[in-house]
Amino acid sequence: xxxxxxADQQALVSGLQAVMRPYEDLTAAERKSFCCYRPALQRALRxxxxxxxxxxxxxxxxxxxxxxxxxxxxxxxxxATSALVWPAVLDGTPTGPVAYVSGDLNKAARFLHxxxxxxxxxxxxLVLADVSAGDVQEVETILAYPYGRFVAKDVVRRGRSxxxxxxxxxxRWARIALALEFAGxxxxxxxxxVDYVKQRHAFGQPIGSFQAVQHRLAQCHQLTRGMRYTALYxxxxxxxxxxxxxxxxxQRHAGKLCFDLHQFNGGMGVTNEHSLHLWTHRLRALQGExxxxxxxxxxxxxxxWPAAGAQxxxxxxxxxxxx
Amino acid sequence: xxFAWTPAQDAYRQxxxxxxxxxxxxxxxxxxxxxxxxxxxxxxxxxxxxxxxxRGLLVxxxxxxxxxxxxxxxxxxxxAEEMKSxxxxxxxxxxxxxxxxxxxxxxxxxxxxxxxxxxxAAGSVVWCQxxxxxxxxxxxxxxxxxxxxxxxxYIVNGQKIWTSYAACADWCFLLVRTxxxxxxxxxxxxxxxxxxxxxxxxxxxxxxxxxxxxxFTDVEVPATAMLGEESRAWEIVLYALSFERVGxxxxxxxxxxxxxxxxxLRREGxxxxxxxxxxxxxxxxxxxxxxxxYLVVDQRAKDMPPTTDGNVARIAAAEAxxxxxxxxxxxxxxxxxxxxxxxxxxxxxxxxxxxxxxxxELQLNLIAQQGLGLRRAA
Numbered sequence: 001x002x003x004x005x006x007a008d009q010q011a012l013v014s015g016l017q018a019v020m021r022p023y024e025d026l027t028a029a030e031r032k033s034f035c036c037y038r039p040a041l042q043r044a045l046r047x048x049x050x051x052x053x054x055x056x057x058x059x060x061x062x063x064x065x066x067x068x069x070x071x072x073x074x075x076x077x078x079x080a081t082s083a084l085v086w087p088a089v090l091d092g093t094p095t096g097p098v099a100y101v102s103g104d105l106n107k108a109a110r111f112l113h114x115x116x117x118x119x120x121x122x123x124x125x126l127v128l129a130d131v132s133a134g135d136v137q138e139v140e141t142i143l144a145y146p147y148g149r150f151v152a153k154d155v156v157r158r159g160r161s162x163x164x165x166x167x168x169x170x171x172r173w174a175r176i177a178l179a180l181e182f183a184g185x186x187x188x189x190x191x192x193x194v195d196y197v198k199q200r201h202a203f204g205q206p207i208g209s210f211q212a213v214q215h216r217l218a219q220c221h222q223l224t225r226g227m228r229y230t231a232l233y234x235x236x237x238x239x240x241x242x243x244x245x246x247x248x249x250x251q252r253h254a255g256k257l258c259f260d261l262h263q264f265n266g267g268m269g270v271t272n273e274h275s276l277h278l279w280t281h282r283l284r285a286l287q288g289e290x291x292x293x294x295x296x297x298x299x300x301x302x303x304x305w306p307a308a309g310a311q312x313x314x315x316x317x318x319x320x321x322x323x
Numbered sequence: 324x325x326f327a328w329t330p331a332q333d334a335y336r337q338x339x340x341x342x343x344x345x346x347x348x349x350x351x352x353x354x355x356x357x358x359x360x361x362x363x364x365x366x367x368x369x370x371x372x373x374x375x376x377x378r379g380l381l382v383x384x385x386x387x388x389x390x391x392x393x394x395x396x397x398x399x400x401x402x403a404e405e406m407k408s409x410x411x412x413x414x415x416x417x418x419x420x421x422x423x424x425x426x427x428x429x430x431x432x433x434x435x436x437x438x439x440x441x442x443x444a445a446g447s448v449v450w451c452q453x454x455x456x457x458x459x460x461x462x463x464x465x466x467x468x469x470x471x472x473x474x475x476x477y478i479v480n481g482q483k484i485w486t487s488y489a490a491c492a493d494w495c496f497l498l499v500r501t502x503x504x505x506x507x508x509x510x511x512x513x514x515x516x517x518x519x520x521x522x523x524x525x526x527x528x529x530x531x532x533x534x535x536x537x538x539f540t541d542v543e544v545p546a547t548a549m550l551g552e553e554s555r556a557w558e559i560v561l562y563a564l565s566f567e568r569v570g571x572x573x574x575x576x577x578x579x580x581x582x583x584x585x586x587x588l589r590r591e592g593x594x595x596x597x598x599x600x601x602x603x604x605x606x607x608x609x610x611x612x613x614x615x616x617y618l619v620v621d622q623r624a625k626d627m628p629p630t631t632d633g634n635v636a637r638i639a640a641a642e643a644x645x646x647x648x649x650x651x652x653x654x655x656x657x658x659x660x661x662x663x664x665x666x667x668x669x670x671x672x673x674x675x676x677x678x679x680x681x682x683x684e685l686q687l688n689l690i691a692q693q694g695l696g697l698r699r700a701a
Contacts, residue, residue, distance in 0.1 A: 001332075001397070002325045003621045009324055061324060194695050209700040214691035221690055222635045225618075226611040233614055236326045245607040252604060297600035297607070304603060305585055305594070 003229075005065070012053065012062055016069050019044050023075045031273045034281065036075045037114060037146045042097055045070065051082040052093050060084065064180050064235025068228065071184025074278045076145045078111045080177035084235065085119060088173040089126060089166040099131070100174050102290065105150050108139040110285060113148025119170055120156055126167035129159030144281035172243045175290055179231035179246035182286045186224045186250070186257055189279035193217065193261045196268070207264065216260045223253045244300035252293035254283045335398050339380060339405040346374050347412060355410040356664035358672075360532015365449060365491040368414025372446025375413065382420050382444045389428060390444035396623040400572075400616075408575035415488040419443045419450050422566035423496055430551045430559050435512060439494070451492035451515070453483040453537055454560075460485070461682050463498070463560070464506055468539060470499035472546070472553075477501075477511060479519075479542040485679070489515070489522045489535035496550075497539075498560065507554040513544045529675045530668060565629060567680050572616060573640055573672075574609040577647055580669040581605055584655045598654055605650060608643030615639050631694030634686040641683055644673045 005013065023041045030036045045051065050070075054063035067080040078097035086094055096116030101109045105120070112118065113136055120127040129135075135152040162170075194217060197208030207213055230249045234242035258280045262269050269276045290296070328336075348354070354367050375381040376390075384399040385391025399421070406413055413420070424443045427436055442448040459465040468481025479499055489495075492515050501509040515522070519542035527534040551559050585602055588594035594602075615636035622630060648670055651658045658666045677683040691697045 001328060001617055001621060003618050004625070005324050061326075065324075194697070198697065205701055206698065208691075208695075208697040211688070211700065214695075214697050215684065215687040217695060217697070218687040218690035219638070221695060222638045225632065225635045226615060226639055229614045229618060230607075230611050232324065233326055236324075244603075245610050248604055248607045249611050293604070294600050297603040298596060300603040300606065301599035304606060305589070305599065 008058070009062060009065060012058070013065055013069050015048070016045075016050055016066055019048050019050075020070065020073050020075075023073060026074060026275070031275065033272065034142045034277065035144045035146060036278060037077075038075050039114070041073075041075050041077050042114075045077060045079060046082075046093070046096070050079065051086070053083060054087040055091075059236075060238055061232060061236040063087070064176070064232050067177060067180035067235075068184040068187075068231060071181045071282070072188040074188075074275055076278075076282060078114070080181045081111075081119070081174070084177045084180070085170055085173040086117075088169045089119070089162055090128065099148070100170070100177075101150075102171075102174075105156070108141065108147040108149045110145045110147060110289075112136050112150070113138040113146045115148070118155065118159075120159065121167060121170065121174075122156060124167075125164065126162040126170050127156050127159035128162055129155045131155075142277075142281060143285040144278050145285050171290070172238070172240050175243040175247040175296060176231065176234045176238070178286055178289055179227065179234060179243070179250045182250035182254075182283060183224065183227035183231045185279045185282040185286075186220075186227055189257065189261050189276065189283065190217070190220050190224050192276060192279065193220075193264050197264050200266070200268070213264055217264065220257055220260055223257060227253070241300065241303050244296045244303070247290065247296035248293050248300060251287050251289075251296060254287035254293075258283055332397060332401060336401050336405065339402055342375065342378055342380055343405060343409055343412075346371060347409065351410070351412065355412070358530035358532060358664070358668050359411055359414050360487055360530055362491055362532070364412075365414050365488060365532070368412060368416055369447065369449070371412045372414075372416045374446075376444060376446040381413075381416075381446050382424065385420075385424065385444065386428070389424075389440050396620055400620045404572045404575070407572045410576075413446075415449050415451070415492070416443075416446060418452065419448065422563050423450050423452075425566065426559060426563045427550070429562065432547070434547065435550065439512070448494060449488060449492045450494045450496055451486055451489045451537075453486050453489070453495050453497040455485045456482060457484050460678075461685055464508070464557075466498060466500055466508065468497075468499050470501050470509060470511060470544070472501075475546050477544045477546060477549070479511065479539045479544060481539050483537040483539075484535075485533070486522075486535045486537050487533040489537050490524050490532065495520075495537075498556065502554045504554070506557045508556045508560070509553050510550040510556045510559055511544050512548050512550055513542070517542055517544065519543070529671050533675070564680070572613070573644055573676065574613050576665070576669050576672075577609050577644055578606070580651065580666055581647055583663070583666065584651055584658065587655050593654070601650055605643060605647050608639070608646055612636060612640040612643050631690045634681075634689045634694070637681075638683065638686050638690070641677045641686075644669075644676060648673050 023038060026036055050066050053066055054060050063083040066083050070077055070079040081098045081100045082094050085100060086098055094117050097111050097114050099109050099112040099115035099118045101118050102121035115131045118129045118131050120129055135155055136148040137151045139147040139149050141147045197213055198206050200207050227250045230246040234246040261280055265276050268274045355364055372381055382391045383394035387393055424440060427439055456466050470477040470479045495513050495515050497511045499509055499511060501507055519540045521538040523536045525534050588598055619633045619636050659670060
């Protein structure tokens with residue numbers, strides 16, 4: 001077990017950060033918006049091959065590193081689904097953003113407004129649908145992702161069935177992708193807030209010097225460390241159990257993170273120009289997806305404590321490797 | 324980054340498990356039912372640790388010249404994990420082998436090393452650490468137990484408290500004040516049979532054996548028993564405490580306790596979705612703590628300078644344990660009324676787990692100030 005990045009992994013992350021760096025500086029309009037999505041960044045990531053990592057020589061852990069690192073950006077790029085869910089069920093590379101859609105197809109879905117493809121969980125099947133402009137409608141939101149909803153009624157019928165086995169795989173990898181995306185956004189939100197409380201003074205000293213602030217920020221940091229490593233572990237392991245643990249670990253702490261981080265950014269944090277929402281409102285968007293923390297926990301419980309007659313899975317998911 | 328165990332680590336874990344299967348007596352559950360601090364388990368630890376030493380599994384992480392085989396921190400931790408998973412049959416000797424011995428190797432005189440290390444490596448001695456006092460717990464530098472130099476000896480007067488295993492220990496790692504400055508502290512190594520030492524166990528919420536007062540009345544200790552230089556022990560204390568940065572793996576007993584509660588809920592038909600989700604969340608919390616603990620072991624194995632990830636791992640474990648205590652008392656309120664020793668041990672141990680060896684709040688201070696770079700309030 002080695003928690004340090006290998007030379008290849010470090011090169012991968014550094015390369016990704018280099019591609020993302022020019023997009024750190026937001027335009028005046030972006031700084032006043034609820035969401036920053038740039039097609040140019042999306043194309044740059046695709047052209048540089050970051051969505052092919054899992055299928056080209058490296059592996060799913062490396063794809064996980066791409067997803068968690070990309071989620072640090074103030075710009076919401078569709079990376080996790082393309083880099084992790086797509087390769088689990090399909091060959092090749094998507095031509096553009098992929099929306100993962102589950103549940104009620106009439107409801108808004110992340111990235112659907114900008115998507116080239118949709119992976120649709122119908123409950124019985126996984127369907128791949130190519131998405132064209134007339135199929136979707138943009139949905140206004142304060143959540144920091146581009147959202148859209150289907151207006152075409154025949155999307156599923158026009159799509160390609162990938163089957164139940166693919167559906168099970170997609171559900172697993174969608175939870176892993178979500179956990180990675182959550183971890184990356186949460187890390188940046190905490191780092192952003194730590195910087196802010198060092199600069200912002202109240203009562204003659206930085207607000208970050210007050211123990212009431214320090215303790216809660218330390219807890220937020222602790223949570224993000226757990227999120228990072230459970231998500232990366234899940235990307236490496238690729239099991240349902242690891243996926244459910246990672247998703248639960250991320251989603252159930254969204255409330256604590258968003259509350260504390262907004263508190264410490266105070267009045268500045270409720271202005272769009274301050275940018276905090278570009279990360280916290282991604283956490284809020286992800287908080288309830290795929291059944292939320294409760295859904296992941298119940299899926300985990302089904303594995304750990306199945307109905308009588310079925311065999312329980314081993315819960316110590318790391319040490320289990322030793323036996 | 325790579326999460327797989329190496330074949331050598333797998334083999335080592337199997338070796339430890341095999342040793343446990345062969346060494347633990349059939350009545351181990353009964354022996355261990357009163358906890359690590361009980362006289363019965365401490366007595367057994369002397370038998371067990373010797374047998375473990377015979378198999379080269381007591382101090383594998385020590386240098387070969389000291390009876391070990393220079394095993395990595397990973398092996399040290401795998402050993403600890405497996406021991407903890409069966410109730411820690413090494414008893415208090417986990418302290419000897421993990422930090423008292425290594426501290427003596429670094430700071431002890433040749434005579435002290437000669438006197439103590441072989442016995443620790445053989446598993447034939449039990450130590451206690453006399454640090455905390457009624458007025459000096461988290462703020463350890465406030466200690467007042469005094470050692471005054473008289474000729475070739477020190478005369479010690481004062482009181483320690485919360486001294487685990489004191490009633491059964493053979494030797495004492497004693498922190499004393501030797502000067503007026505806040506950090507003018509020294510360490511003395513002395514037998515617990517020294518005249519003038521009185522141990523008074525007292526009842527409390529944590530398990531038996533952990534709550535002892537130790538009184539020192541005109542205790543004469545030879546000057547040669549001082550570890551390091553007089554009034555320069557603060558560095559030694561920090562060094563010794565650094566070994567505790569990899570916390571005790573409590574997730575095994577946590578899982579065992581959770582499975583007990585789940586079993587009861589299932590038998591009674593009360594394991595509904597709310598309880599299932601909450602129980603699974605606790606498992607996720609334990610597994611998160613486990614991964615974070617492995618992160619710290621990895622840093623230690625690479626000889627990296629300490630980071631606050633150790634504090635992070637301890638907080639994660641504390642949160643999971645606290646959540647489990649809440650779960651137990653919410654869903655199985657009779658869990659503490661039936662005399663089940665595993666439940667008692669978990670619940671009672673958890674009360675002090677967020678206080679001993681650096682409180683939960685101290686861990687948060689360290690994360691905030693040393694990890695996040697936030698400065699202390701003026």
